[in-house]
Amino acid sequence: MKYAYYPGCSLECSSAAYDMSVRAVADLLGIELREIDDWNCCGATEYFSQDELTACAVIARNLALIEPQLDQVVAPCAACYLNLRKVDSLMKEDPALADKINQCLAAGRLHYDPGRVRVRHLLDLIHTDIGETAIKDKVVQPLTGLRVACYYGCQIVRPYDGFDNPEQPVKLDELMTWVGAEVVDFPVKAHCCGGHMTQISEPQAFELIRRLLHNAAEYRADLILCMCPMCQLNLDAYQNRVNSFFGTNYQIPIIFFTQLLGVAFGLDWKKLGFGKEIVPAEPVLRKKLTAPAATA
């Protein structure tokens, strides 16, 4: 199985653990990820706030750069996934806009036919294209006894009709059950972490983060799994700031779902990017996971 791969800026540095674990897990599952050569940043939400046509054109360059023999692209970042999908669908719905976007692309000798590439999120790909049997086959370290809260955030499940329920999604819960983890109830699983709100207004941002941590703690989760770099950053890097703001003492490790999949598949923890999270995840994994011994 071959897919074009759009890592996005966050995976280059602040969420390198996501990129490392995505590549390691994909490799093991026989998924060939072909990184789009010379991709550019998708502009997150920031270009749409300023200039719509430029926002679309910048995103469309990435779609246009996808090798002609590939017809699907996978993005691990929620915002990247949404942006690629949004531009493809805007172009399909509005031929006049599609034409304008292609005029912009033509200035760089590129072209994109709306609908040519199907935009997928990584979770969908692993859950649907690989599936239960193949996943279960690869498990060498069942995650028995490990209590995980599956956090979906917003843009993977909304607004586009996708592969999962927009308010109470289950695909990651299912995937984690396949590898033996105990999935806890997490009613706020598709609530918002605030996105870039930490940069705009801390009290509001911290309250959104606090609610998520509180809910996971109430259900005695050992850790929270994320599938978006910004969600991970907000919950992990800001956790101590949130604690001092509210006088709380949460110490919940926040990791990417691919990191935990990699653990179940027996991959080397260092190659999965462990150690980069601010609230350390390794102690709880060591405590909860018994034989075969974890490689570290």
Added chain:
Amino acid sequence: MVGTTLELRGSPFLHEIIQEVPGGERIVRCLQCGTCGGSCPNGADMQYTPRTIFAMIAANQREKVLKANTMWFCVSCYFCVSRCPQKIPITDIMYGLKRIAIRERMYQDTDAPALAKTFTDLLDKYGRSFELGLASRYYLFNRPIAMLKMGPMGLSMFTRGRMSLVPTKIKNIEQLQSIIRKARELGGTQQ
């Protein structure tokens, strides 16, 4: 049209929004049911909820809407959109309001436009940008005090190799810049 509840007559601002936002014409079907505001994680901190904003747009209260904090508190979570019984592209309308407010410098008391500009300036220059949730460059150059406040966290991110101060540059930056220039020429806004 069935379900048209907002009065179009007499609101040039409503027509402006329809022009600005793809799918914006659906705004006239707003039922004023309030589902959007009730679903919004930041609804309580908004001066006016999305529902109220749509009523104000229909009433042509242009200045009041563009000076409101509502759209700057919108974090694009799309909760309202997935629940709106009339399929109104609420989040995209919020983006549209941000764009008009930025073009006309109508915004008040918010760092959001400066953050967005710093972010996309880097994209224009390098083809890549910084981690939006850290906004290190923005803090370094615009708000040294805030950067200090971020201190220990910035440091722990840095020691884990999770924070860079300069983005990487793509190979064919000229190509990206030609595309951006063309987009601005074709009606994008010059910032």
